[in-house]
Amino acid sequence: MKINKKLIVFMILLFAVVLISGCGSSNDSDSSGNVEKDDSKEKIVIKWGHFAPPDQPLELALQKMVKRISDRTDGRVQIDTFPASQLGSIPEQLEQVMGGSLQMMYSTPSPFAAFQPEWSVVDAPFVFDDIDHAREFARSDMVQEMAKEFLDEKGVRILDPSPIFGPxxxxxxxxxxxxxxxxxxxxxxxxxxxxxxxxxxxxxxxxxxxxxxxxxxxxxxxxxxxxxxxxxxxxxxxxxxxxxxxxxxxxxIQNEMVIINEEFYQSLPEDIKEILLEEVSILADDVTNMYIEANExxxxxxxxxxxxxxxxxxxxxxxxxxxxxWSKWESQWGEGAHQRVIDRDYNVLTPEEWRNY
Structure with a gap:
């Protein structure tokens, strides 16, 4: 039987194409032959809740940050905001962040004190002279130590503790x-x-x-x-x-901390973490300045x-x-903690130093 030469040539070429295709895709497969997915370019969606109405500085400054992050990441990061207590009260939203169903939120220190009583020193009357005093304490080593403990116990990271809601x-x-x-x-x-x-x-x-x-x-x-x-x-x-x-x-004088679920935070690519930290620091300044103007x-x-x-x-x-x-709360704050806040007996950290924990 004569074999068609054209058929033989066609079969050889087909085999070569299959072989080359297999080699070309080998870098994207694991040892089992399964294709490994590149998650670094996947879209990241962040749910962010808070209590303030949409026409107030907490949300207005947040919307500016949402756009900046979208622009800087070429749309890889999408932040969906839920103002006006749409997702529940502040304590309820904090529980959601701890559980991971909500990724980020603004939180006052108050609900933290339900789990870690020393936070209530930040929530006590007449401890701050002015907004500058409140902001510098928020970025102090005292607050950083409390933040470390809360992270270890509850899996919630404070990205920036210093946005000020106002007197x-x-x-x-x-x-x-x-x-x-x-x-x-x-x-x-x-x-x-x-x-x-x-x-x-x-x-x-x-x-x-x-x-x-x-x-x-x-x-x-x-x-x-x-x-x-x-x-x-x-x-x-x-x-x-x-x-x-x-x-x-x-x-x-009340601060509004920016917090994030730790497991979600650690899942982010390093470049996204860096952008988020930079933008949250800008957000903290924007919120504070907008509230100063609004209160005036x-x-x-x-x-x-x-x-x-x-x-x-x-x-x-x-x-x-x-x-x-004071006598009632001193045992929970730690001896002398209240007076240390009033006397400014703490170390003030830069935003970069503070979040390095």
Missing amino acids: RHLSTKNTPVKTPADLKGLKIRVHEAQTRVDMIEAWGASPVVTPTAEMYLSMQTGLADGQESPLSWQMDNKYWEVQKYVMLTNHF AAKAVLEANGMVIIEDVDLDAFREATESM
């Missing part, structure tokens, strides 16, 4: 307040932090604990006679509709809408009233 001030519906004695018989809304509850009780009022999303409603319905929050928050939420008097107590503008807006600003508050009387708290 908090007292407001009431019907009662002008100049001393703690003026608060007797009033119900004041506070969030889920035992130090805040103790503070209101030390001032002689009755604390009403509600989630952030229910603050306005608690005053509208009469559940609470007043509350305490930054001026910008009172402005953005139109508290003039449910409150009349604002007392410039400046009793607390808020006073005039509140007054224009009928609220009465009371500046001649007896701050010494309010400070002295809270001194009864």
Whole structure:
């Protein structure tokens, strides 16, 4: 039988193509012949939750960062934000970050204290002189040590502890307040932090604990006679509709820590980690500066809408009233910790030094 020469040539060429293709793909296969996937270029989706409404600095600054990160990573990283407590209260969102269903969030120190009591020293009244004091303490070695312990125990990493929400001030519906004695018989809304509850009780009022999303409603319905929050928050939420008097107590300066699930963080490619750390540091400055501007503008807006600003508050009387708290909390904060914060007896770290733990 004669064999068709053209068929033989065709079969030889076909064998050669198959052989070359097999060799060419060998670098992408493991020893079992399975193709190894290059995950470094896969799209990374991050869910980021927080409590603030979408028109406030926490979300506005975050949206700017979302765009910068998308641009810097050519769209590899997509951050989906969930403002206005869409994913639950701050403690509920922290639980989600610990469990891994939520990758990132802004968190106050308050819910950390439920697991690690020494965090409540960051959440105590009259420990900071001003915003600079609050920011430098947030980036101190004291806070870094607490962050290390929380990371080891709960698997949550703090990327930046220093965005500042602003000084908090007292407001009431019907009662002008100049001393703690003026608060007797009033119900004041506070969030889920035992130090805040103790503070209101030390001032002689009755604390009403509600989630952030229910603050306005608690005053509208009469559940609470007043509350305490930054001026910008009172402005953005139109508290003039449910409150009349604002007392410039400046009793607390609140930071909003940027946190991330540790397992998720360690799964990120190194170049993405670097970009995220750089951008979060910029975010912290943006949030702080935007809130400084908003709080400065808020006073005039509140007054224009009928609220009465009371500046001649007896701050010494309010400070002295809270001194009864210290003996209770000292054992949880650690001996001398509260005074160290007040005296600035700690080492301030650069953002790069602080996050290197």
